[in-house]
Amino acid sequence: MSIQEWINLLILQSKKASPEQLALLIDRASVASFAGDLLEADETLWGSFWQGDVIAPGYLLPAAELALLRATRLDGTWPEGASLPDFLADLRQAIRHPQAGVWTLRTAGEPCVVFAAPLNVQYSIFNVQRSTFNVATVVWYCATTDQLHAGYRAPLDRLHFAGAVEQRPPELPSATHPEPIEPFTWLKQAAEQAKTAAERSLAARLDAAILRLRYQMGRNRG
Structure with a gap:
């Protein structure tokens, strides 16, 4: 049985x-x-620079690079100077974290696995404030493509994956801290634009579905 068939079975049953x-x-x-x-850069990134280019409407980026730019420039949950290898290393570390929560679910019609590793991390939001919060590094793996499709950080108490099977609960830290105010403006805009992704590639559909889930979780907080 392939890994896709096996994860499908876990979800179906x-x-x-x-x-x-x-x-x-x-x-x-x-x-x-x-x-x-290649995925289209979010509108919020238009006008900024990346590897000597100006990001403009229709600008295409490899999915991993887009995830890095979202994490550093839009969410502010990784430092601005983070490299792509360091970013990917953080995601792999989160997958292997012994306290990471694990869920199986169907997203954009495909069998997926979500990993969320608790992490106390210092980060800035638009360089305005700098505090320590309880957050999770969240990583999405798709069994159909056998690839990772998203990596970001989010407050632990917003991790509610509707319809998912919890394979392992995350071990939440005992201490609590004020939850950060996320810059949801870009996420709302991206989620709205993602509604037109039905005829795009599988990677684009997965990206759109994950963005919508992130936005919904943020709206439903509290």
Whole structure:
């Protein structure tokens, strides 16, 4: 049975994986490459520079680079100077984190696995404030493509994946801190634009679906 068939079965039957199966799944996802598909840059990034180019309407970026720019420039959850290798290393570390939560669910019609590793991290939001919050590094793996398709950080108490099977709950930190105010303006705009992604590539459809879920979780906080 392929990993796609196996994860499909877990989702269809709302079934939990055995400890051995979960370990195999973590091993597989932790070495998966990030999708290399080209995706359109978010409107909020237009006018900024990337590798000597000006990002303009219709500008295409490899999915991993777009995820990095969102994390550094739009969310502010990674430092501005973070490199792509460092960013991807953080995502792989989150997948392997022993306290990471693991969920299986269908997104954009495809079998996916979400990993969310608790992390106390210092970061700035639009360089306005700098505090320590309880957040999670969230990573999305798609069994159909055998690739990673998203990586970002979000408050732990907003991680509610409707219809997902919780394969392993995240171990939440005992201490609580004020939750950060996320810059949802770009996320709302991206989620609205993503509504037209039905005829795009699988990577674009997954990206659109994940953006919508992120925005919905932010709206439903509290």
